[in-house]
Amino acid sequence: MxxxxxxxxxxxxxxxxxxxxxxxxxxxxxxxxxxxxxxxxxxxxxxxxxxxxxxxxxxxxxxxxxxxxxxxxxxxxxxxxxxxxxxxxxxTTALYVTPERMNESTCLECMKLLVKAGADVNCTTPETPLAIATNNGLTTCVKYLLEVGANINVPAKQVKKGDNDSKASLKSSGAKAAEGKNYVAASKFYSEDKSSDKDRKARLKSQGAKAVEGKDYAAASKFYTEAIKLDPADAVLYSNRSLCHLKCGEAHAALVDANACISLNPKFPKGYYRKGAALMSLLEYKQASAALSAGMKLKPENEEMQVAHRGAVGAMRKEQSEPGLRALD
Structure with a gap:
């Protein structure tokens, strides 16, 4: 302070x-x-x-x-x-990260604060608060949203590309159960819907991998973004999208995703590799070296990490020996 x-x-x-x-x-x-x-x-x-x-x-x-x-x-x-x-x-952010990052009671208090300030309980960005709450099994939050005017009818534009009639039916059944205050049943319907989301996430992840293989990184990034909407807690998706951002020349976005990956899974070496690569692109060699060093501690035998670390150390030393180098870039 x-x-x-x-x-x-x-x-x-x-x-x-x-x-x-x-x-x-x-x-x-x-x-x-x-x-x-x-x-x-x-x-x-x-x-x-x-x-x-x-x-x-x-x-x-x-x-x-x-x-x-x-x-x-x-x-x-x-x-x-x-x-x-x-x-x-x-x-929707508060609902998405519950219960992974905070418990439902804390989420509810945050929701009440936001609603009092004028938050839209029927926003569709990317999904309605009610759908997210039911999908995550947050029955207390579902009850509160209904009390403050959340619309149980999922708008047609919110049925994602690739959704089939069965999935739409599950959402409709969940909404009807919630309207009848049968929150346990509503949660069950949305749990089944969540299984469908897992299948779709797997397909999107596979499509992203194929796009990367074909060096279409912009398309791959879009696939991974859609997959992240379905599962914001999957560290691997952020790692994969970080690579795509970097290949598209978006180093800052690549670093943001690398940091998100590490935050979600601090023991995943690839996250540190992605962070190091992004920092190298940003000419932050010292930070890149530190990130790669942290990754090597988790997986010392990783040759790719070792090569990248040597590159970062070399660039850092060169910069230190030629102080005006960056100013000329």
Whole structure:
């Protein structure tokens, strides 16, 4: 807190984005529950709705179940309906990450806060809150959504490409059960629907792999994005999409996905390899070396990781011996 205040008083820009993640200090503060730093940043002019590859600070706070941070942001008029490209609005984000990142009671409190601030309970970005809640078996959240006016009828535009009549029927049956307050039955219908989602995810993953094999990385990225919508907790999907972003020249997006992969599965070596590759592309050789070193600790025999690490160390040493090199790039 003291350091943050010092730098801000010395004129530091509170809206400066990280070159590696594309986030602002406010994103980081609310995601980690540093409420006082968040208040300080806002008092110094931080953009409460600052965009990033994964959404606004409110989305970041919702993704980590930081209720008090969300309250602070909403007190400063954060938009509760701003959409992130992968998890939707803050409301759908909170539901997507439950119960993996927070328990249902915390999710419910976050939902109530957002609804009070004007969150749309019938948004379709990419799926309705009611569908997400039932799909994840969050019966208390389902009940609350119905109480505050959630529409049980899934709009036709929300039936994803590849969905068949059987899947649409399951959604309809789940919605009817929820309307009749039979939340256990509703959860069962959506559990069956979830099995269908697993099959579709597998198909999308396979299509992505084939596109990568054919070097069509833009198409592969789209397949992986659709798969992530079905299972936002699958670290491998983020790793695969990170590769695609990098091949498409989108190093910042590649780094964001690599960090997401590591966050979801810190023991997955490939995540560190992806992070190292993205950082190398961003000319952040020291950070790349550290990421690859962490990956090598998990899998010392990985030759690909070793080669990449040597490359990062070599580039770092060259940069240190030629201080003006980056300035000329």
């Amino acid at each position: 003291t350091a943050a205040r010092y730098f801000l008083e010395k004129g530091a820009n509170p809206n400066t984005k990280s070159s590696s993640t594309g986030t602002t200090p406010l994103h980081e503060a609310v995601a980690t529950g540093c409420d006082e730093i968040a208040r300080l940043l806002l008092s110094k002019g931080a953009n409460v709705d600052a965009p990033s590859p994964h959404g606004t600070p409110l989305v970041a706070a919702a993704a980590h179940g930081k209720f008090s941070a969300m309250k602070i942001l909403l007190e400063h008029h954060a938009d509760p309906n701003k959409v992130s490209w992968d998890l939707g609005t803050p409301l």
